[in-house]
Amino acid sequence: ETLVEFRDIGMTYETGTTALEGVDLTVRRGEFVTVVGPSGCGKSTLLRIAAGLESHTDGTCETSTDRVGFVFQDATLLPWRSVRRNVELLAELNGLPAAERAEAAAEAIDLVGLAGFESSLPRQLSGGMRMRTSLARSLTLDPDLFLFDEPFGALDEITRQRLNDELLRLFAERGFGGLFITHSVAEAVYLSTRVIVMSGRPGRIVDVVDVPFDLPRD
Numbered sequence: 001e002t003l004v005e006f007r008d009i010g011m012t013y014e015t016g017t018t019a020l021e022g023v024d025l026t027v028r029r030g031e032f033v034t035v036v037g038p039s040g041c042g043k044s045t046l047l048r049i050a051a052g053l054e055s056h057t058d059g060t061c062e063t064s065t066d067r068v069g070f071v072f073q074d075a076t077l078l079p080w081r082s083v084r085r086n087v088e089l090l091a092e093l094n095g096l097p098a099a100e101r102a103e104a105a106a107e108a109i110d111l112v113g114l115a116g117f118e119s120s121l122p123r124q125l126s127g128g129m130r131m132r133t134s135l136a137r138s139l140t141l142d143p144d145l146f147l148f149d150e151p152f153g154a155l156d157e158i159t160r161q162r163l164n165d166e167l168l169r170l171f172a173e174r175g176f177g178g179l180f181i182t183h184s185v186a187e188a189v190y191l192s193t194r195v196i197v198m199s200g201r202p203g204r205i206v207d208v209v210d211v212p213f214d215l216p217r218d
């Protein structure tokens with residue numbers, strides 16, 4: 001099942017900067033695709049187009065689901081809300097009744113290993129735990145397509161590795177399609193079934209590497 005399909009996508013901002021040129025990309029359910037490349041090659045632009053947060057100026061982009069989750073590098077939590085109330089936020093904005101969103105939040109908090117921290121405020125949590133809260137918030141919407149913009153880039157190596165393993169477990173459990181941006185080739189290979197290498201200005205796809213499923217992962 002195809003979740004998002006880019007054909008010959010180009011994007012020129014109003015400032016005149018062309019961020020992307022001739023990008024073809026498909027993400028299906030059960031695929032975890034990572035995008036690596038230097039700063040400025042258009043990775044974030046690509047993700048924002050896939051999320052429908054940005055338009056494109058050339059080519060076609062088809063997204064076959066409106067259940068899209070988005071996790072940024074900054075966990076973007078509301079500092080005055082507890083973990084539980086932060087996790088409920090998206091469900092709340094989507095108009096889920098109180099009982100349903102409480103149930104969705106409890107399940108998501110459990111999935112990311114934050115049970116026991118429901119009443120904590122963001123400032124009482126470690127960076128890794130804040131990122132888990134952000135992940136849980138997206139999980140309440142049970143996304144078909146999960147987009148990640150360098151989510152663990154600001155975390156230390158050990159926390160990052162732990163969260164990568166959590167993410168692989170969530171991916172195996174939930175079977176969504178993933179599109180994950182990172183600076184780290186090692187992280188990309190560890191996480192994904194396909195690595196897309198981007199480069200240049202404007203950014204283009206310069207290589208696509210399929211990672212064997214049975215590659216030893218430690």
Ligand code: ADP
Binds near residue numbers: 019042043
């Ligand atoms: P990356 O995520 O790989 O660092 P970006 O997608 O952020 O790349 O940026 C690609 C190019 O588009 C850069 O030259 C950047 O300056 C430009 N750019 C990004 N966002 C905007 C914007 N909102 N307006 C104008 N130019 C932008």
Ligand code: ADP
Binds near residue numbers: 127132162
């Ligand atoms: P993570 O890998 O989720 O970032 P850390 O390595 O930062 O976790 O923290 C390790 C453990 O320390 C956490 O799983 C949690 O049990 C505990 N911990 C961290 N911060 C706090 C806190 N503010 N209050 C209570 N326990 C905490």
